[in-house]
Amino acid sequence: MPWNEPGRGSGGGGDRDPWKGGNGQQPPDLDEVFANVQRRLKKIMGGGGDSSKGGGSASGGPSFGGLLILVGVLLVLWVAWNSLHIIDESERGVVLRFGEYTRTLNPGLNLTLPRPIEEVQKVNVSRVRSLESTSRMLTGDENLIDLGFAVQYRVLEPEKFLFNVQEPEVSLGHAADSSMREIVGTNNMDFILEIGRGQIALDAQALLIEIIERYDAGIEVLSFNLQEVRPPSQVRSAFDDVVRAREDQIRFANEAQAYANQEIPEARGRAARVLEEAEGYRDAIIAQATGEAARFTAILDQYILAPEVTRERIFLETLEQVYGRSAKILMDVSDSNNMFYLPLDTMRGGQAQMAPPPPAPLMAPSEQRMSPTDPRARRGREAR
Numbered sequence: 455m456p457w458n459e460p461g462r463g464s465g466g467g468g469d470r471d472p473w474k475g476g477n478g479q480q481p482p483d484l485d486e487v488f489a490n491v492q493r494r495l496k497k498i499m500g501g502g503g504d505s506s507k508g509g510g511s512a513s514g515g516p517s518f519g520g521l522l523i524l525v526g527v528l529l530v531l532w533v534a535w536n537s538l539h540i541i542d543e544s545e546r547g548v549v550l551r552f553g554e555y556t557r558t559l560n561p562g563l564n565l566t567l568p569r570p571i572e573e574v575q576k577v578n579v580s581r582v583r584s585l586e587s588t589s590r591m592l593t594g595d596e597n598l599i600d601l602g603f604a605v606q607y608r609v610l611e612p613e614k615f616l617f618n619v620q621e622p623e624v625s626l627g628h629a630a631d632s633s634m635r636e637i638v639g640t641n642n643m644d645f646i647l648e649i650g651r652g653q654i655a656l657d658a659q660a661l662l663i664e665i666i667e668r669y670d671a672g673i674e675v676l677s678f679n680l681q682e683v684r685p686p687s688q689v690r691s692a693f694d695d696v697v698r699a700r701e702d703q704i705r706f707a708n709e710a711q712a713y714a715n716q717e718i719p720e721a722r723g724r725a726a727r728v729l730e731e732a733e734g735y736r737d738a739i740i741a742q743a744t745g746e747a748a749r750f751t752a753i754l755d756q757y758i759l760a761p762e763v764t765r766e767r768i769f770l771e772t773l774e775q776v777y778g779r780s781a782k783i784l785m786d787v788s789d790s791n792n793m794f795y796l797p798l799d800t801m802r803g804g805q806a807q808m809a810p811p812p813p814a815p816l817m818a819p820s821e822q823r824m825s826p827t828d829p830r831a832r833r834g835r836e837a838r
Contacts (some may be wrong), residue, residue, distance in 0.1 A: 481678050499803030536568035544580035546612045549573070555613050577612035582676060585627050590686070591635050597643040603655075603683040605630045605662070607673050622671045629669070630678070633661035646683060647697070 541547045541565055547559030549566055550573045559566075566572040588602040607626065609615045619625050637657045638646065646654055660676035666673050685693040724837065757764040 469596060471776065515776070533568045537566055539543075539564045539566060539574050540580075541576065544578055544612045545576045545580050547574045547576050548612050548616055551577065555617060558613055563640050575616060577609055577611045577615060577716060579612060582606055585630065586681070587627060587631055588682075589631060589634075591638045593638055593643040593646060594640050595642045598686050599643055599646060600684050600686060601638065601640065603630065603658070604632060604679050604681055606679075608676060609672060610674040611672030614670055619669055619671040622669075625669060626666065626673060629665040630658075633658045633665060636661060641684070644700075645691070647685070648700070651680050654823050687710065752826065 523647060531746065541557065541559050541561045543559065543561045547564060547834055549557050551567070551571065553573075563694070564574075566574055585804055586602070586604045588599050593599055598826050605626065615622055637654055641650060641654065655678050657832055659675060661679060663675050666675060684690065693816070753764065753768070
């Protein structure tokens with residue numbers, strides 16, 4: 455059943471149409487709104503009134519004053535649209551007057567003449583732009599190498615960037631490739647692959663900056679980076695073997711140097727110790743010889759004064775030294791063949807072990823030794 459059917463109200467009557475307002479009024483019709491707008495435009499342009507209201511002439515055209523007003527309004531809007539320019543902080547506006555550069559607009563709200571008199575081209579001067587390239591180049595030792603590099607830059611002077619060089623980014627790429635080829639062509643492949651990457655990039659960047667300054671392209675080169683440096687794929691395995699062999703050579707040299715650094719100080723220390731020991735031994739021997747010479751001189755002086763006493767004294771001291779270092783056996787065979795053994799070393803607490811004496815019958819009388827304390831031995835010494 456429709457919403458606007460009579461008799462559906464809450465009190466048993468009324469209209470329940472939801473599109474009506476609370477006071478029972480409907481919203482305005484869109485056709486009526488557009489008709490009102492058309493009537494107002496016709497009034498502005500000087501046209502007749504609405505024929506439905508019965509009075510006006512619908513055949514009258516727009517007046518000249520209304521057209522002027524409309525054209526003026528449209529002209530003001532067009533001028534405002536083409537003359538007011540908002541430049542961002544990261545941009546600069548290059549103004550062209552009939553296609554010729556006149557000035558550069560700074561960030562903010564700027565006013566120019568409308569097109570086609572003046573035109574504004576906005577250039578971003580804060581964004582860091584990047585240019586990448588990969589190519590195969592010839593080194594100074596006539597080897598091929600694949601290099602990939604990236605150049606980061608930004609626009610420094612927008613008017614020069616737009617008008618001094620045709621396609622400045624393409625020219626920058628050509629200049630970067632040319633500078634890289636020149637630097638690579640003056641260095642050997644081993645230097646480029648191993649330790650020369652940083653130096654190659656710095657030299658290429660310096661050369662690229664010099665070329666761009668000659669172009670006067672309004673570009674500032676920020677960095678020049680080598681992304682990859684490798685030999686051609688056809689000979690890459692051989693170059694990898696060469697690189698590994700060179701790394702092994704460096705490693706072995708470092709190990710040998712470390713071993714030398716460890717052994718040389720120890721050898722020098724041992725040599726210094728041997729020299730010090732030799733000097734100490736020399737000084738000891740010299741001192742001992744000097745002492746013995748002085749002792750001999752002193753004995754000689756005493757011998758000159760009393761030869762017999764000195765000779766006896768030397769003889770006794772010599773026997774004392776000889777018998778003091780040897781085992782002693784005392785025998786008395788003058789009266790009988792019995793042998794008496796007296797272990798003097800054991801009695802004195804000596805540690806030397808004496809061998810048992812030979813049997814008495816096996817010894818000849820002429821070979822029997824006499825004790826130093828025997829009176830006959832003393833008489834023999836006195837006779838000498």
